[in-house]
Amino acid sequence: MPPEPDQIDALLARVRFTDDGLVPAIAQQHDSGEVLMMAWMTGDTLRETLTTGRAVYFSRSRGERWAKGDTSGHTQQVREVRLDCDADTVLLLVDQVGGACHTGDRTCFDADVTVVSA
Amino acid sequence: MPPEPDQIDALLARVRFTDDGLVPAIAQQHDSGEVLMMAWMTGDTLRETLTTGRAVYFSRSRGERWAKGDTSGHTQQVREVRLDCDADTVLLLVDQVGGACHTGDRTCFDADVTVVSA
Numbered sequence: 001m002p003p004e005p006d007q008i009d010a011l012l013a014r015v016r017f018t019d020d021g022l023v024p025a026i027a028q029q030h031d032s033g034e035v036l037m038m039a040w041m042t043g044d045t046l047r048e049t050l051t052t053g054r055a056v057y058f059s060r061s062r063g064e065r066w067a068k069g070d071t072s073g074h075t076q077q078v079r080e081v082r083l084d085c086d087a088d089t090v091l092l093l094v095d096q097v098g099g100a101c102h103t104g105d106r107t108c109f110d111a112d113v114t115v116v117s118a
Numbered sequence: 119m120p121p122e123p124d125q126i127d128a129l130l131a132r133v134r135f136t137d138d139g140l141v142p143a144i145a146q147q148h149d150s151g152e153v154l155m156m157a158w159m160t161g162d163t164l165r166e167t168l169t170t171g172r173a174v175y176f177s178r179s180r181g182e183r184w185a186k187g188d189t190s191g192h193t194q195q196v197r198e199v200r201l202d203c204d205a206d207t208v209l210l211l212v213d214q215v216g217g218a219c220h221t222g223d224r225t226c227f228d229a230d231v232t233v234v235s236a
Contacts, residue, residue, distance in 0.1 A: 032151070037202065080234060081231075085220065114121055114129055114201075116168060117196065
Protein backbone atom coordinates (compact mmCIF):
# COMPACT_ATOMS: atom_id res chain seq x y z
CA MET A 1 0.00 0.00 0.00
CA PRO A 2 1.46 3.38 -0.97
CA PRO A 3 1.39 6.15 1.65
CA GLU A 4 -1.84 8.14 2.02
CA PRO A 5 -1.97 11.46 0.11
CA ASP A 6 -1.82 13.50 3.33
CA GLN A 7 1.21 11.47 4.45
CA ILE A 8 2.90 12.27 1.13
CA ASP A 9 2.05 15.97 1.48
CA ALA A 10 3.50 16.01 5.00
CA LEU A 11 6.70 14.29 3.88
CA LEU A 12 7.16 16.68 0.96
CA ALA A 13 6.65 19.63 3.29
CA ARG A 14 9.51 18.39 5.49
CA VAL A 15 12.05 18.13 2.67
CA ARG A 16 14.54 20.99 2.36
CA PHE A 17 15.10 21.32 -1.37
CA THR A 18 18.01 23.25 -2.86
CA ASP A 19 17.41 26.68 -4.39
CA ASP A 20 17.02 24.79 -7.68
CA GLY A 21 14.20 22.72 -6.17
CA LEU A 22 16.19 19.51 -5.98
CA VAL A 23 17.08 16.97 -3.31
CA PRO A 24 19.78 14.27 -3.58
CA ALA A 25 18.44 10.72 -3.43
CA ILE A 26 20.57 7.69 -2.57
CA ALA A 27 19.25 4.33 -3.80
CA GLN A 28 20.18 1.29 -1.71
CA GLN A 29 19.28 -2.35 -2.41
CA HIS A 30 16.93 -3.20 0.47
CA ASP A 31 18.28 -6.66 1.32
CA SER A 32 21.97 -6.69 0.36
CA GLY A 33 22.63 -3.12 1.49
CA GLU A 34 24.47 -2.23 -1.74
CA VAL A 35 24.55 1.50 -2.44
CA LEU A 36 23.40 1.48 -6.05
CA MET A 37 23.51 5.12 -7.19
CA MET A 38 22.89 8.71 -6.26
CA ALA A 39 20.63 10.96 -8.30
CA TRP A 40 18.38 13.99 -7.82
CA MET A 41 14.65 14.44 -7.36
CA THR A 42 12.25 17.33 -7.59
CA GLY A 43 9.14 17.55 -5.43
CA ASP A 44 7.13 16.23 -8.37
CA THR A 45 9.33 13.20 -8.98
CA LEU A 46 9.52 12.42 -5.25
CA ARG A 47 5.72 12.57 -5.14
CA GLU A 48 5.48 10.29 -8.17
CA THR A 49 7.95 7.88 -6.53
CA LEU A 50 5.87 7.76 -3.34
CA THR A 51 2.60 7.39 -5.24
CA THR A 52 3.65 4.75 -7.76
CA GLY A 53 6.26 2.86 -5.75
CA ARG A 54 8.74 3.19 -8.62
CA ALA A 55 11.82 5.43 -8.44
CA VAL A 56 11.56 8.54 -10.63
CA TYR A 57 14.38 11.09 -10.71
CA PHE A 58 15.20 14.40 -12.36
CA SER A 59 18.11 14.64 -14.77
CA ARG A 60 20.04 17.84 -14.11
CA SER A 61 21.97 17.52 -17.40
CA ARG A 62 18.86 16.98 -19.54
CA GLY A 63 16.61 19.13 -17.35
CA GLU A 64 13.81 16.58 -17.35
CA ARG A 65 11.99 13.88 -15.41
CA TRP A 66 13.62 10.49 -15.67
CA ALA A 67 11.83 7.28 -14.69
CA LYS A 68 14.52 4.75 -13.80
CA GLY A 69 14.37 1.80 -16.18
CA ASP A 70 12.21 3.38 -18.90
CA THR A 71 14.85 2.65 -21.53
CA SER A 72 16.89 -0.09 -19.82
CA GLY A 73 14.11 -2.01 -18.09
CA HIS A 74 16.21 -1.76 -14.93
CA THR A 75 13.51 -0.34 -12.70
CA GLN A 76 13.65 0.27 -8.98
CA GLN A 77 10.69 -0.81 -6.86
CA VAL A 78 10.72 1.37 -3.76
CA ARG A 79 10.16 -0.19 -0.34
CA GLU A 80 10.94 2.73 1.94
CA VAL A 81 11.70 6.42 1.65
CA ARG A 82 13.85 7.76 4.47
CA LEU A 83 14.69 11.39 5.14
CA ASP A 84 17.87 12.33 6.96
CA CYS A 85 18.14 14.35 10.17
CA ASP A 86 18.26 17.73 8.46
CA ALA A 87 15.78 16.71 5.77
CA ASP A 88 18.00 17.55 2.81
CA THR A 89 18.82 14.03 1.63
CA VAL A 90 16.55 11.10 0.73
CA LEU A 91 17.46 7.43 1.11
CA LEU A 92 15.43 5.00 -0.99
CA LEU A 93 15.39 1.33 -0.07
CA VAL A 94 14.66 -0.37 -3.36
CA ASP A 95 14.50 -3.65 -5.18
CA GLN A 96 16.72 -3.09 -8.21
CA VAL A 97 15.96 -5.03 -11.41
CA GLY A 98 19.23 -5.81 -13.22
CA GLY A 99 22.11 -3.38 -13.00
CA ALA A 100 21.59 0.09 -11.55
CA CYS A 101 24.39 1.60 -13.63
CA HIS A 102 24.12 2.63 -17.26
CA THR A 103 27.46 0.86 -17.82
CA GLY A 104 25.81 -2.47 -16.99
CA ASP A 105 27.47 -2.70 -13.59
CA ARG A 106 25.32 -3.68 -10.65
CA THR A 107 26.06 -0.36 -8.90
CA CYS A 108 27.47 2.96 -10.05
CA PHE A 109 30.26 2.57 -7.48
CA ASP A 110 31.76 -0.71 -8.73
CA ALA A 111 34.41 0.53 -11.16
CA ASP A 112 36.55 3.12 -9.37
CA VAL A 113 37.72 1.81 -5.99
CA THR A 114 40.63 3.18 -3.95
CA VAL A 115 41.68 1.23 -0.88
CA VAL A 116 42.61 3.55 1.99
CA SER A 117 43.16 1.21 4.95
CA ALA A 118 42.59 -2.42 5.81
CA MET B 119 48.64 1.86 3.86
CA PRO B 120 47.15 5.07 2.50
CA PRO B 121 47.19 5.57 -1.28
CA GLU B 122 50.36 6.95 -2.84
CA PRO B 123 50.44 10.72 -3.46
CA ASP B 124 50.25 10.27 -7.23
CA GLN B 125 47.28 7.93 -6.82
CA ILE B 126 45.56 10.63 -4.74
CA ASP B 127 46.34 13.28 -7.35
CA ALA B 128 44.91 11.06 -10.10
CA LEU B 129 41.74 10.37 -8.13
CA LEU B 130 41.22 14.05 -7.37
CA ALA B 131 41.69 14.88 -11.05
CA ARG B 132 38.86 12.48 -11.95
CA VAL B 133 36.30 14.02 -9.57
CA ARG B 134 33.77 16.37 -11.14
CA PHE B 135 33.18 18.97 -8.44
CA THR B 136 30.22 21.37 -8.50
CA ASP B 137 30.74 25.00 -9.49
CA ASP B 138 31.15 25.62 -5.74
CA GLY B 139 34.02 23.12 -5.62
CA LEU B 140 32.08 20.46 -3.72
CA VAL B 141 31.26 16.80 -4.18
CA PRO B 142 28.61 14.83 -2.26
CA ALA B 143 30.01 12.01 -0.13
CA ILE B 144 27.94 9.08 1.14
CA ALA B 145 29.31 7.28 4.21
CA GLN B 146 28.46 3.59 4.52
CA GLN B 147 29.41 1.23 7.34
CA HIS B 148 31.79 -1.23 5.63
CA ASP B 149 30.50 -4.45 7.18
CA SER B 150 26.80 -3.94 7.95
CA GLY B 151 26.11 -1.88 4.82
CA GLU B 152 24.23 0.79 6.78
CA VAL B 153 24.07 4.13 4.97
CA LEU B 154 25.21 6.42 7.77
CA MET B 155 25.02 9.96 6.36
CA MET B 156 25.56 12.18 3.35
CA ALA B 157 27.78 15.24 3.51
CA TRP B 158 29.97 17.32 1.21
CA MET B 159 33.70 17.44 0.55
CA THR B 160 36.06 19.87 -1.11
CA GLY B 161 39.16 18.74 -2.96
CA ASP B 162 41.17 19.61 0.15
CA THR B 163 39.03 17.60 2.55
CA LEU B 164 38.88 14.64 0.16
CA ARG B 165 42.67 14.77 -0.06
CA GLU B 166 42.94 14.91 3.74
CA THR B 167 40.53 11.96 4.00
CA LEU B 168 42.62 9.90 1.59
CA THR B 169 45.89 10.86 3.28
CA THR B 170 44.88 10.39 6.91
CA GLY B 171 42.30 7.61 6.56
CA ARG B 172 39.81 9.62 8.59
CA ALA B 173 36.70 11.20 7.06
CA VAL B 174 36.87 14.99 6.79
CA TYR B 175 34.01 16.97 5.25
CA PHE B 176 33.13 20.56 4.43
CA SER B 177 30.19 22.22 6.18
CA ARG B 178 28.21 24.25 3.64
CA SER B 179 26.27 26.04 6.40
CA ARG B 180 29.37 27.05 8.38
CA GLY B 181 31.59 27.34 5.32
CA GLU B 182 34.44 25.43 6.94
CA ARG B 183 36.30 22.15 7.13
CA TRP B 184 34.74 19.65 9.48
CA ALA B 185 36.60 16.57 10.72
CA LYS B 186 33.96 14.01 11.64
CA GLY B 187 34.15 13.21 15.36
CA ASP B 188 36.25 16.19 16.45
CA THR B 189 33.61 17.25 18.98
CA SER B 190 31.63 14.00 19.40
CA GLY B 191 34.47 11.49 19.25
CA HIS B 192 32.38 9.62 16.66
CA THR B 193 35.07 9.37 14.03
CA GLN B 194 34.96 7.48 10.75
CA GLN B 195 37.94 5.38 9.77
CA VAL B 196 37.89 5.11 5.99
CA ARG B 197 38.52 1.74 4.32
CA GLU B 198 37.68 2.57 0.72
CA VAL B 199 36.85 5.61 -1.38
CA ARG B 200 34.70 4.82 -4.41
CA LEU B 201 33.80 7.19 -7.22
CA ASP B 202 30.62 6.71 -9.21
CA CYS B 203 30.34 6.23 -12.97
CA ASP B 204 30.13 9.93 -13.78
CA ALA B 205 32.61 10.89 -11.06
CA ASP B 206 30.36 13.37 -9.29
CA THR B 207 29.60 11.36 -6.13
CA VAL B 208 31.91 9.72 -3.60
CA LEU B 209 31.08 6.61 -1.57
CA LEU B 210 33.13 6.10 1.59
CA LEU B 211 33.25 2.66 3.18
CA VAL B 212 33.98 3.44 6.80
CA ASP B 213 34.18 2.04 10.28
CA GLN B 214 31.94 4.35 12.30
CA VAL B 215 32.72 4.88 15.98
CA GLY B 216 29.46 5.35 17.91
CA GLY B 217 26.54 7.05 16.22
CA ALA B 218 27.00 8.84 12.91
CA CYS B 219 24.15 11.27 13.59
CA HIS B 220 24.39 14.38 15.74
CA THR B 221 21.07 13.29 17.33
CA GLY B 222 22.79 10.21 18.77
CA ASP B 223 21.15 7.85 16.29
CA ARG B 224 23.34 5.30 14.60
CA THR B 225 22.56 6.74 11.17
CA CYS B 226 21.08 10.04 9.97
CA PHE B 227 18.31 8.05 8.24
CA ASP B 228 16.86 6.26 11.29
CA ALA B 229 14.19 8.72 12.41
CA ASP B 230 12.01 9.55 9.39
CA VAL B 231 10.87 6.38 7.61
CA THR B 232 7.96 6.11 5.18
CA VAL B 233 6.97 2.63 4.03
CA VAL B 234 6.02 2.60 0.35
CA SER B 235 5.52 -1.08 -0.47
CA ALA B 236 6.14 -4.46 1.09
